[in-house]
Amino acid sequence: MDHTYQRPLQLPAGYAVLSAEEMTYTEGGALSINITPQQVMAFGMTVTVNLLGMMGRYAFQGAVSGMQNALNDGLDVGDAVGHYWGQLNTWSKVASIGLAGLGGYYAYIQARSIYLSVKNLVTAIKESVDEYKANKNAAQETEQQNCLPTLVALC
Missing domain, CATH: 1.10.287 (Helix Hairpins)
Structure with a gap:
């Protein structure tokens, strides 16, 4: 009968050999709480x-x-x-x-939080609308500058 301890030890392909000195620095299952x-x-x-x-x-x-x-x-x-x-x-x-x-x-903290959220939302929407209007006006001015002087009335 062939016993497993009588065959040579087979290690996995990606193993790393450690010397006895290196083994003293591993934690090896010690409880560590950080x-x-x-x-x-x-x-x-x-x-x-x-x-x-x-x-x-x-x-x-x-x-x-x-x-x-x-x-x-x-x-x-x-x-x-x-x-x-x-x-x-x-x-x-x-x-x-x-x-x-x-x-x-x-209740005060919750009401204030809701108020500030709504205020920030309204401010963000207002800024987006203002930015959209500014971009639209800039695009119209750029378009008018690109027109020929004789065709300004057609632009």
Whole structure:
């Protein structure tokens, strides 16, 4: 019976022979972690944004369910808000006000972003129209200069 270890070793066509000294400088599967400060900051910002979003969703869902329960119990809207606000402890009230402020700031940022996008679009369209008119006028002037003096009226 022929065993594989009894035959000569066959290497692939594109192999490279390394000496023992060169082998000491290869990593050979060692765990290497290269984390930059930018990656740490990006991770921290992502965690913060996700945490605030989760807290905001939880607070909003709690407020909606509390208002629904109060309205289902026969209270009008003003009394339902007063009842719900009265059940919150101090930290819940602070968090509600803070999250409402963050929500308002987010709405402001989105509205400003939309405004600036529309403004840039209108400016780009206006510049394109002005450029088109200028090119058209320049082409007409060039055409008139190329006409013979006797045929200017025909151009």
